[in-house]
Amino acid sequence: MDAHELITRNAAEVVTEAEIEALADDPEGKRAYVGYEPSGVLHIGHMLTANKLIDLQEAGFEVTVLLADVHAYLNDKGSFEEIRHTAERMRDQFIAYGLDESNTQFVLGSDFQLDDDYTLDLHALELETTLARAERAMAEISSGDSVKVSQAVYPLMQALDIPYLGVDLAVGGMEQRKVHMLARDVLPSIDREPPTSLHTPLIADLGTGRGKMSSSEGVTISMEDSRGDIESKVNDAYCPPTADPEPTEDGVERENPVLQVFEYHVFPRFDSVVVERPEEYGGDLEYDGYDDLEADLESGELHPADAKGALAEYLDRLIAPGREQLAE
Ligand SMILES: N[C@@H](Cc1ccc(O)cc1)C(=O)O
Structure with missing residues (x-):
């Protein structure tokens, strides 16, 4: 399989095709990432994007897994202590699943997202973005009817992670696409490149074939299963x-x-x-x-x-x- 095929196989969409093409042809120095909110144990949803990272490694990408502890906190997933602890366990599970430690970089969000420069850039993006746009970007990521201020900051931080991690390609499930589109629109306002993105499809619930498989409802498969x-x-x-x-x-x-x-x-x-x-x-x-x-x-x-x-x-x-x- 050539690099382009490895990169795009099983993807629901890439934004844009021409940018992916250019990355595929680039012999070195290309970097991709996926971010995960540490919560629960690894399940089939995480494993879908992890498979894509393994493809990308094979296609010559350097790969970063962001353990997005601050994002999980902003999205109401528990106390910061608990989330930190889960992040460590999750990292070990990704390694067990096949993301080799020798060529996967694991980064904790809080290691750079609390720095002064990051914070000021974040405020600059806040000035560029309406609440309505931030809320739309979160529609498929956060649950609950009323969006908290923290959840409006969330997608802007996710956008900012891309230049701060120095990656060319942002990978995620289809539910992340609106955040990536927002990133393409707002990052140029702080003189950063609009990122290329790749989205994996949503898989239907195992029991019914409807909707999407998720750890919170319906039937899924996780690493805890016997x-x-x-x-x-x-x-x-x-x-x-x-x-x-x-x-x-x-x-x-x-x-x-x-x-x-x-x-x-x-x-x-x-x-x-x-x-x-x-x-x-x-x-x-x-x-x-x-x-x-x-x-x-x-x-x-x-x-x-x-x-x-x-x-x-x-x-x-x-x-x-x-x-x-x-x-x-
Ligand atoms: N939004 C992702 C988590 C994430 C957080 C920060 C990022 O930079 C990337 C991804 C999720 O829904 O799980």
Whole structure:
């Protein structure tokens, strides 16, 4: 796979295509980051962007993981002490998941976000931004109806992190796109380059195929799950024999989350996938890429129950190192 393909595979969008192209062609010195609010344990949402960071490392990027402790605090995720503690645990889980410490830089937000220069630049961005714009940028990041002042400061800090970390590419889920657009608009006002961004798709809830998989509602997979937990969640997952299910009766769009997890979590991390089947049902199936697996599910060659069995097996392999880490 060439650099451009590695960078863009499984991305829902890049802003802009031309800027990505230029980064792909740049042989050295390119840097990317993802920021995470430390809270709870690593789950499949974090792992999706972590997979992208692993692709980017392979494509020659230097990668930074920002453990955004101040952001978590501003977004009401607990006391600063608790968040700090969670940040340390999270870092260890990312390493267990495969973000090699030798080429991943882990940075704590509070290590630079409380400096004088940062604070003054932040105030300059506050002057450039209406409350309404800041609030819109946060719509898919913070929950709750009334936005606090802290949550209006949040996206401006996220924008400012990009030049302060010295990165060329900001990576995040689709829910981060409005913050990245805001960053493109406001950073030039303080003589900083507008950043390039890449967004990963949102994966549907495992149980229903609707909405998005999240740690706060519905069914997700986390590093705390035992093999048995994974098996029962995957077993109960929504998996019609198509990649393009009909909407529900009341018109809610649905995805096939089992296929999505194969596409965005399993295939990026394994060279091939074996679906074990007894001889009388045709024996094992082996796939070198996602498309063939999807085609077999659609044609009926691969039964959803067998697909689920294999998914549980591979998810377990992805989770195991983190689970062991947590048990320490
Ligand atoms: N907004 C991100 C966290 C984050 C914070 C600061 C950043 O610079 C980047 C990302 C989230 O929703 O989890």
